[in-house]
Amino acid sequence: MEFTDRVSRVEPSATLAISQLASELEAEGADVIDLSVGEPDFPTPENVVSAGKESMDAGDTGYTSSNGISDLREAIATKLRGDGLEYGPENVIVTPGAKQALYETFQTLVQDGDEVVLLDPAWVSYEAMAKLAGGTLSRVDLSAHEFRLEPALDELAETVTDDTELLVVNSPSNPSGAVYSDDALDGVRDLAVEHDITVISDEIYERITYGEEPTPLATLEGMGERTVTVNGFSKAYSMTGWRLGYLAAPEALIDEAGKLHSHSVSCATNFVQHAGCEALENTEDAVEEMVEAFESRRDLLVDLLADHGIDVRAPEGAFYMMVPVSETPSASDASGGEPRADDQSWCEGAIQDAHAATVPGSAFGTPGYARFSYANSEERIREAVDRLAEEGYL
Structure with missing residues (x-):
């Protein structure tokens, strides 16, 4: 079987290694805090769900x-x-x-x-x-x-x-x-x-x-x-x-x-x-409620990172921020080997050691950073930062 040139031009996503590690750890019973997710952690508004159900019932x-x-x-x-x-x-x-x-x-x-x-x-x-x-x-x-x-x-x-x-x-x-x-x-x-x-x-x-x-x-x-x-x-x-x-x-x-x-x-x-x-x-009210929650989480994450000496410009939108990792104290891997120097290794180590999932900046063309998603509760965001700090990643 031969494959086309167009498929060979595309490399597997750099986030796959993180997702695989998260799945393996969760299968072993680990409590992984997901700061890598690219979707809101809010349910679809009830009226929208009802509209979909009614449409199905109507034969659409x-x-x-x-x-x-x-x-x-x-x-x-x-x-x-x-x-x-x-x-x-x-x-x-x-x-x-x-x-x-x-x-x-x-x-x-x-x-x-x-x-x-x-x-x-x-x-x-x-x-x-x-x-x-x-x-x-x-x-x-x-x-x-x-x-x-x-x-x-x-x-x-x-x-x-x-x-x-x-x-x-x-x-x-x-x-x-x-x-x-x-x-x-x-x-x-x-x-x-x-x-x-x-x-x-x-x-x-x-x-x-x-x-x-x-x-x-x-x-x-x-x-x-x-x-x-x-x-x-x-x-x-x-x-x-x-x-x-x-x-x-x-x-x-x-x-x-x-x-x-x-x-x-x-x-x-x-x-x-x-x-x-x-x-x-x-859905105006539901959207506003969600955005208010994201803004509160954003401010919390910015403050928590600042407490560990990491200054991040507060994002003006979405629910992500790019956090510099190459300039922070790097943790050695679990086997006691060389310190982690690149963002892919940092993210892999962070999920292995702190059970906190983030996405390497190199996946987005910007090495030296990790993307943190704050589409998670304030409690879990706080716990993730605590874990990362305890393990030497912040």
């Missing part, structure tokens, strides 16, 4: 039109128009999760050899999707600027060229939690227009912010015709397992991406789409 269990039911596409378009984007339902494809929306966009826009620019730290699947499409990667490191984009605009200007096909912007960011300023986005706009670059604006965390509201990139002058806005229901409405997302873009791209969509996943799940309508229209 067959195929829908490929791009999505009209009610949901109209609700999404209404939401986007409220954000200042001039989109109608004809500009929307509803997908089984935002990841599928991203995948379809990469496959539609990137050909062999096309340059894709990422802002590091960048979500791990961007790299994989670019490689699967045959693209080549250029990366701009934001870690020296506390993960802010504005101070790195000169570096971005040196990286993009007329040969750049695609730039990916994720604000609020996974994994840093950064929300890019309007000045930073203006800089992106100027470069995109100058070099005729298409931009993916991944806005999956746009509802989870702490005072710094993100500006939708497609609202900026000259960006409507060159931006693909990707969003979904997993994070804001705690609907990760429902698999519901969407992309919004000019009709020409919708027509082309729609071909791939119809020949691959056919459509998003029927009754899930009906639940999505409910989520968009009647």
